[in-house]
């Protein structure tokens with residue numbers, strides 16, 4: 001793990017304590033900078049003033065101000081590249097901190113420090129909540145460019161991102177051109193959000209809307225619509241993996257005791273005493289907002305789960321629940337490891353994300369269309385892509401059902417100076433966050449070819465904190481040789 005070395009901006013720093021008053025999620029990201037962007041006109045025509053953008057940097061800027069890698073995060077990521085692409089970050093790996101200044105800026109709408117529904121609206125004195133303005137991917141890159149300027153950056157050696165981050169990478173390349181953005185790497189992404197992806201966003205937002213605690217988005221943070229938000233994350237996760245990765249990982253296994261504990265599925269102390277309670281317990285297992293506990297002791301009042309099927313199962317094998325004819329009831333297995341995984345992931349997510357932010361940032365994805373309002377190309381997507389002059393690397397995942405491999409083929413077929421690489425992983429879309437070895441190799445190879453002046457320069461002798469130890473970067477050896485997976 002490499003620690004960040006903050007590069008200071010000439011923009012005013014935001015008062016963190018005041019931001020944290022209304023946004024408890026900011027403190028999940030350590031050591032980031034948050035600056036105030038004085039003004040930006042959004043694509044919608046609305047002008048924002050003095051709004052926060054969070055960022056982190058690693059490495060040092062060279063004298064020319066051009067050894068910069070801009071790394072863009074995905075939907076629920078933050079500026080902390082070390083947190084989600086850690087193995088790619090450090091001396092001599094893809095995001096080579098001994099030669100590049102690596103910068104990651106947080107997208108608007110995210111709860112991790114940039115302008116979001118959790119900020120106070122100066123006009124009302126209340127948090128924006130559902131009144132937060134629509135911000136697009138193009139708005140993000142224009143806001144982020146203002147921050148890069150404030151860091152003394154003259155041009156970007158390469159912009160890199162996966163999924164939503166890939167949308168930003170494409171917008172960076174199209175908006176600022178090849179004089180400013182020299183190269184681009186886009187993984188598992190699209191030039192415009194597909195009908196399939198828009199539909200998944202919609203289904204996830206509907207989960208949130210249907211939570212009685214949602215209150216049109218005017219909920220208080222201590223009573224978030226966590227049921228809807230966790231359901232949204234569960235269905236999103238299914239789109240991030242593949243059928244075969246789940247089959248491989250879980251099959252029809254039951255969860256282990258540890259997994260069951262992780263999913264917070266409580267044992268019901270009161271075993272079902274009759275057939276109705278027994279059936280009810282199976283029926284509502286995992287229902288987070290069960291009201292039945294008001295009527296029956298036999299159903300847990302725990303907010304994260306209701307009655308434990310395990311107790312039901314054991315009760316049915318050992319208990320006296322019987323049919324009218326006195327026959328012991330033995331239900332088939334109804335609780336599986338795959339379920340406990342989803343419940344755990346849902347629980348984990350509500351600890352780190354906000355429902356209005358989720359709605360805002362999924363709407364951002366839906367608006368993504370590289371051709372929108374690019375009148376010089378008659379809003380023709382082929383023409384917009386053909387205008388991207390930068391050497392580009394497109395990385396696609398064969399099993400990705402969300403941003404399909406054929407979408408990556410399309411990008412590579414239209415962007416003139418591009419190459420396409422494949423990740424043959426079972427993991428589906430999220431392979432862009434998991435298949436570090438291959439991604440590292442592809443990016444190193446691409447940068448060696450296209451950012452040769454920087455990759456072949458001697459490492460800058462800044463002191464690097466690696467695994468807590470202060471070490472000097474090696475002056476010898478090729479990147480591949482020192483990459484120990």
Ligand SMILES: CC(=O)SCCNC(=O)CCNC(=O)[C@H](O)C(C)(C)COP(=O)(O)OP(=O)(O)OC[C@H]1O[C@@H](n2cnc3c(N)ncnc32)[C@H](O)[C@@H]1OP(=O)(O)O
Nearest residue numbers: 028029076077078084259262263337340341344352430433
């Ligand atoms: C401040 C911030 O948090 S910034 C945001 C960080 N996140 C991002 O950037 C978003 C991108 N990242 C992601 O989407 C994910 O982290 C990924 C795709 C990279 C990896 O997902 P993970 O959840 O870490 O991995 P995976 O899907 O394998 O799940 C592993 C977890 O499920 C648990 N688990 C596995 N099987 C089961 C099961 N049957 N029942 C219960 N739990 C299970 C594991 O114990 C593990 O728990 P842990 O997270 O407490 O270690």
Ligand SMILES: N[C@@H](CCO)C(=O)O
Nearest residue numbers: 074075076077163164
């Ligand atoms: N797992 C990623 C997927 C979105 O591309 C995220 O949560 O950001």
